[in-house]
Amino acid sequence: MNKDRCLKPATDEECRKAWLTLKDTMDIVGGKWKLVLISILRGGKFKFRELAKEAEISPRILSKELKELEMNGLISRTVLDTRPITVEYQLTPYSVSLNELISAMYDWGKIHRQKITGKP
Amino acid sequence: MNKDRCLKPATDEECRKAWLTLKDTMDIVGGKWKLVLISILRGGKFKFRELAKEAEISPRILSKELKELEMNGLISRTVLDTRPITVEYQLTPYSVSLNELISAMYDWGKIHRQKITGKP
DNA sequence: GCTATGGGTTACATAAAGGATACCATCCAA
DNA sequence: TTGGATGGTATCCTTTATGTAACCCATAGC
Known part of the structure; x- marks a missing residue:
């Protein structure tokens, strides 16, 4: 099917698959924290508490988010042999x-902010 | 700032703005239904109940989602003078x-589904 | 009046997401 | 043996998102 538009000639099944694919993406990078954490990590390596502080996120949520990102292969977790x-x-x-x-x-x-605020 | 990466030379303020912009986008097209409705509407015009049936969404949620999409200028609502x-x-x-x-x-x-399932 | 259609809304209930706080475990150094 | 650093968990709670069912309003046909 045409990836840009779900036009009438496409079957219902094809349309459904198209937005299931969109949904997959949303499941992985959606939510309040995933993109925030990815953005922060673009700045380099971070330790658990550093990330918590940087993102102002509670350890419980951070732990959950990091596990999900790791499961999806987007981040890696390395234990260092320090004391x-x-x-x-x-x-x-x-x-x-x-x-x-x-x-x-x-x-x-x-683009959208420009449209809404009218500012350039 | 570099739009592709939030590197260390960028100030905290710039980094924050970058992910606030991402957050704006998520607020508008995120959630369970926005992209589903947009996908469906790419197939043409739909009436309220047609949309509800197509998306299998309850009228209450549909109403809310349509209002939000309309507020953001993504869809238009036209009342026809029929009986x-x-x-x-x-x-x-x-x-x-x-x-x-x-x-x-x-x-x-x-891409991600391929990576996860290992299928081409 | 009774019923049907189209476009919703209201009230209520449940599910999912997110947050606050305290706590556990390990290691080491004073 | 007490206390700080590090990486989390456990518990409880609030907020937000979504779902269900019934209902309201206008109009038109019978």
């Missing part, structure tokens, strides 16, 4: 595949 | 500005 141990989180090479998407979201957000 | 009156919803020309974003979401969803 006491420290854990570093960083983006994986695979996470680069999100660049276009994030860029598109950022661009549209700017 | 009883009917109301048509359709995408606005502005909604075309979302094409790149939706395309990027769709592409990444496919």
